[in-house]
Amino acid sequence: MLDPQANSRVRFRMLRYFQVLADELHFGRAALLLNISQPPLSMQIKELEEILGVALFERSSRKVALTHAGKVLKAEVDRLLSATEQSLNYVRQIGRSEKQHINIGVIGSAMWGPLLTRMKAFREANPDVNWTLHELGQQEQTEALRARTIDIAINRNVIPHVEAKIRCQLIAREAVCVAVHESDPLCRRTSVSLKDLADRAFISLSFTHSDFARQVYDNCLSLGISPLVTHQVFEPQTALALVSTGNGVSLLPESCALIHWPGVVFLKLAETIPADLYALWYDEPLPDLFTRFLHALRD
Known part of the structure; x- marks a missing residue:
């Protein structure tokens, strides 16, 4: 008989342990990555299997492999933990705006030209605002925007950047x-x-x-x-x-x-x-601070 309280016994840490072991398929390597010894890892996996009532791994002296149920859970756990991380980073992003701080991803070539002048003018008009620049490639910027680890990205394109859920605005035209x-x-x-x-x-x-x-x-x-x-x-x-x-x-x-x-x-x-500069951000309601910063970049 299914225990209605069983799912409440599943902990976030348990799912994280399962995810790492499913990636590594080796208890020793997984324990090393998790910075724990093997016995606690084995105990957590065994408890998770008991709660779910299904074997997640096939174990032998020579290898560890995912069962069909394990493969299904791995896909669901990846989705769940990724969504959880994005949600937590979104809250951190809101916190940064409340603390008047902006995380900016930027490509190196953008540092020559009008960008720094406009950022300096914005800081002079908003002395309580601080920012941190992260030099990132364009693909890294997109990943960081989705993960909410940066708030604004600044990169360069011959044509405007087209990416699902990412918005952009022209900052400066160059050739x-x-x-x-x-x-x-x-x-x-x-x-x-x-x-x-x-x-x-x-x-x-x-x-x-x-x-x-x-x-x-x-x-x-x-x-x-x-x-x-x-x-x-x-x-x-x-x-x-x-x-x-x-x-x-x-x-x-x-x-x-x-x-x-x-x-x-x-x-x-x-x-x-063209070698135009663009500002990019995740397509969601922006805090007033970020909106003002974007407006300053295009002036």
């Missing part, structure tokens, strides 16, 4: 320029075409780290140019260092020219490739 070595014959021109770069080695921002880099590459393809990418780097400063030592050219946002890297000259492209 892509080409960075070349100061001795390059192209420096005699006021602007260059992508066709002039067809045989050059390209230093690109990382495709895996930046949607923007992939969009720039695809834009070149649409204009009939297939860039010969010889290096992929995470930060514009690394790209400029490689350009300055004659390793190739780089397509970068025009505001990167403000870095003033020795031996590097920025030239205007004849073709227009």
Whole structure:
């Protein structure tokens, strides 16, 4: 007979222990990750199986495997614990707004240009507000927005970011320029075409780290140019260092020219490739503090 109180005996910690063991399928590794010894882990799993009235793992001297019931519970526990974590982080986010604090995810190239000036003006107008900057790649920003560990994300795209449950607003319009070595014959021109770069080695921002880099590459393809990418780097400063030592050219946002890297000259492209800055946030009612901050970014 089913005990109506049985489910109330299931504890959050018990489900977490089950989740880690189901991921590792090894009691020793799971216990190590949980920072406990194996006996308490075994006891918690055994108690969970007794409460549910079903075996969750098949155990032998050589392996641990999930039963069918265990696989079903694993999917449900993953969903439950993920939703719980998001809910708790949402409450923390509300707490940050009440304490006048903003967690901001930002890509490195956004730090050159109008962003910091606008943030400084906002702080001067709101001296009680503080923020923490987290340098994150674009995919990392999306994950952090969903997990509510950041409140606002700032990144760069050729086209506006499209993601379920994520909203965006334009902060500043920029264009892509080409960075070349100061001795390059192209420096005699006021602007260059992508066709002039067809045989050059390209230093690109990382495709895996930046949607923007992939969009720039695809834009070149649409204009009939297939860039010969010889290096992929995470930060514009690394790209400029490689350009300055004659390793190739780089397509970068025009505001990167403000870095003033020795031996590097920025030239205007004849073709227009946007490098616009966007602010992103999770699609839900925003606290007044975050709304005011977003308004300040686009001014």
